[in-house]
Amino acid sequence: MKRSITILIVFLVFWATGSQAQIVDPVHWSTELKMTGDAQGEVVMTASIDAGWHMYSLDVDPDIGPQPLAIEWTALDGVELKGHPKADKTPHKKYDEMFGANLSWWTEGVTITQAFTATKSKFAIEGLIRYSACNNDNCIPPAKESFSMAGNAKIASAPAETPVDTVVTDTVAAAPVVASKAEISDADLWAPVDTTSSDDTTDYSTTSLWYIFIACFAGGFLALLTPCVWPMIPMTVSFFLKKGKNRARAVADAMTYGLSIIVIYVALGILVTAIWGPAKLNDLATSATCNIIFFILLIIFAISFFGAFDIKLPSKWANKMDATADKTTGLLSIFFMAFTLTLVSFSCTGPIIGTLLVEAASTGDKFGPAIGMAGFALALAIPFCLFALFPSWLQSAPKSGSWMNTVKVVLGFLELALSLKFLSVADLAYGWHILDRETFLALWIVIFGLLGAYLLGAFNFAHYGPADRSIGTVRFFLAVASLSFTVYLIPGLWGAPLKSASAFVPPLYTQDFNLYGESFTEYSDYDEGMAAAKKEGKPVLLDFSGYGCVNCRKMEGAVLDEPDVKAMIENNFVVIKLMVDEKRELPEPEYVEENGKQIRLDTYGERWSYLQRYKLQANAQPYYVILNDRGELLSGPYAYDESIPRFTRFLEKGIKAAE
Structure with missing residues (x-):
């Protein structure tokens, strides 16, 4: 057992931190020019591939993952290409499990x-070969090989010269032509800027992971209070105290039991990432299909908690684990006891775990599920360890009931x-308008109003018997909190900001009726907004946001909608708000180069996400910068921080720099 835990911990550390590896290039290229006639010739490109490796051919879909072989003709001086490149042998075709x-x-x-055919007596050719290769264990990043060559041809009369700066990308399967930055937008406006001198030191990933950990820790604490887990605490602790030859051994066994719980749930988080893959986790945040599935799952979990049915694992699983724990001894026996707890308590913890995993995965952070399950398991494990250390506390613990x-x-x-919330994310990303702000708020008002009425004993679900009119102090104050929150939400139906709920409620612009005044004008297209800034002579507040971004909604409600901040933005800036998860399709796909790989952009969200990565070398949201009308940095970046004075200083710096 010790060895298994050690191996798992080593794997976790390696997976979380990554490793340094020697640079490998298993494909070796040689190129030559051959003349087959007076003005006819061939460019011959030969690849030698190391044993155990394979290089992907020309008819691979670049959206799947690997970089297909592509030949980009960067300069053709006095040359006309004839047809497409041809390979001297047919590639192997097979199902690849990795992709x-x-x-x-x-x-x-x-x-x-x-x-090719030469059109001048002296001609020159320059090109770039893009390729990728894998073996059975790993792949190299997309790589490139450049070449240039010149030759002489016998031309009777020289026609007009072919421009030297012609750029053509070709593959056997006719891969898309790579678009230049100028085809996407004005090159100056899209030009990268240096943000390293900024005094912003926010660690986006750490902030997000802390949020996941704390939320899942709270979820684990709630799971403790369910009838499937709470009664197990005194039973398990008493078992260790009676079984141990001395108290020190009993405490050690309880500690091992708690550690086993953590290992089991962290392994579950890693499994979620392994199944979906780190890259796919980002898609969960705004995928309509995934968010609708999550919406349905949470509805099912809610109905289960209301007593309509129980979500249970097959009883033979728990019986088998229990029997295994009886047969084994030492640490392995304790581990299987912990595993039995997770299976037996699943009818109560399953919906909570499912909800937390959905929330952690939908953040898009590849460490989210593992970190979230670590927080959940820690909350479950602490009581077992504490009651083993202080057995007298069991006497004062609340009894089951x-x-x-x-x-x-x-x-x-x-x-x-x-x-x-999940239905709202899909609704916003795709613009369905079935769950606008007032509809969302009306449903929440009903839900929390009913929760308050339930806590006051107004009704009960049939599965749990008749309503109990005699309520305790804790239940009374929970009812007050729920009903107060219900009343707080009501003005939102007429446009109140609702700062405390802004992280979950749809944005104010989705509301049809607003008595509290409109917000400042926001451009949703970068080029259009920059043109407006040049016309008005104002700097630009560029806001990278997302429909599924909780912290974005919190910043808008707590900072940007604050009257003084709102007035400062409205009077001094042109605001461009770009949603990186917008699913509206571009008029036609665009192709860009990133990290040596051809990337296809199909939606506006993908376009704005690429702009943020290319221009600002960042991909976190919310993310604010202030630019002049030429796309140059004036202030920022500024990330998630609800400090109004600090955000005001960020704006003031941009205003002064613009002057």
């Missing part, structure tokens, strides 16, 4: 030829309210 698709590749080597059913019902209402 989950049918791919084709060459092994050992291949020769590619491109025919009907109050635990109340916990389940309250969790059901919370699941119901949270489910609307």
Whole structure:
């Protein structure tokens, strides 16, 4: 058991921190020019591939993952290409488990030829070969090989010269032509800027992971209070105290039990990442399909907590784990006891775990599920360890009873309210307008109003028996909190900012009726906004945001909608707000180069995400910078920080720099 835990911990550390590896180039290129006639010739490109490696061919979909072989003709002086490149052998075609698709590749080597006709007696050719290769264990990043050559041809009369700066990208499967930055937008406006001199030291990933950890820790604490887990605490602790030859051994066993719980749930978080993959986790944040599935799942979890049915794992799983724990001894026996707890308590913890994993995965952080499950498991493990250290505390712990059913019902209402967040994300990203702000608020008002009425004993679900009119002090104050929150939400139906709920409520611009005044004008297109800034002679407040970004909504409600900040922005800036998860399709796909790989942009969200990465070398949201009308940096960047004085200083710096 110790060895298994050690191996898992080493794996976690390696997976989280990455490793340094020697640079590998398994493909070696040679190029030559061959004349096949007075004015006819061929460019011959030969690849030698190391043993055990394969290079992907020309007919691979670049959206799947690997870089297909592509030949970019960067300069053709006095040359006309004839047809497409041709390979001297047919590639292997096979299903690739790493990418989950049918791919084709060459092994050992291949020769590619491109025919041409010279139009001048002296001609020159320059090109770039882009390729990627893998073996059974890993892949190299997309790589490139440049070449240039010149030759002489016998030309009777020289026609007009071919421009030297012609750029053509070709593959056997006719890959898309790579668009230059000028085809996407004005090159100066899109030009990268240096943000390293900024005094902003926010660690975006750490902030996000702390949020996930704390949220899941709170979820683990709530799971403790359910009827499937709470009664297990005194039983398990008493078992260790009686079984141990001395108290020190009993405490050590309880500590091992707690550590085993953590290992099991962290392994579950890693499994989620392994199944979906780190890259796919980003898609979960705004994918309509995923968010609708999450919405339905949370509805099912809520109905389960209301007592309509129980979500249970097959009983034979728990029985098998229990039998295994009896047969084994030492640390391994304790580990299987912890595993039995996770299976037996699943009917209560399953919906909570499912909700937390959905929330952690939808943040798009590849460490999110593992960190979230670590927080959840820590909350579960602490009571077992504490009661083993201080057994007398068990006497004062609350006894099992009907109050635990109340916990389940309250969790059901919370699941119901949270489910609307996922439906809202899909609704915003795709512009369906089925869950605009007032509709969302009306549903929340009903949900939290019913929760308050339930806590006051106005009704109960049939599964849990008749309503109990005699309520305790804690339940009374929870009812007051729920009903107060309900009243707080009501003015939002007429446009109140609702800063405390802004992280979950749809943006104010989705509301049809607003008595509180409109917000400042925001451009949703970068080029259009920059043109407006040049016309008005104002600097630009560039806001990279997202429909599924919780912190973006919190910044808008707590900082940007604050009257003084709002007035400063409205009077001094042109605001461009770009949603990196917008699913509206571009008029036609655009192609860009990034990290040596051809990237296809299909939606406006992908376009704005690329702009943020290319121009600002960042991909976190919210992310604010102030630019002049030429696209040069004046102030920032500024990340998530609800400090109004600090955000005001960020704006003032931009105003002074513009002057």
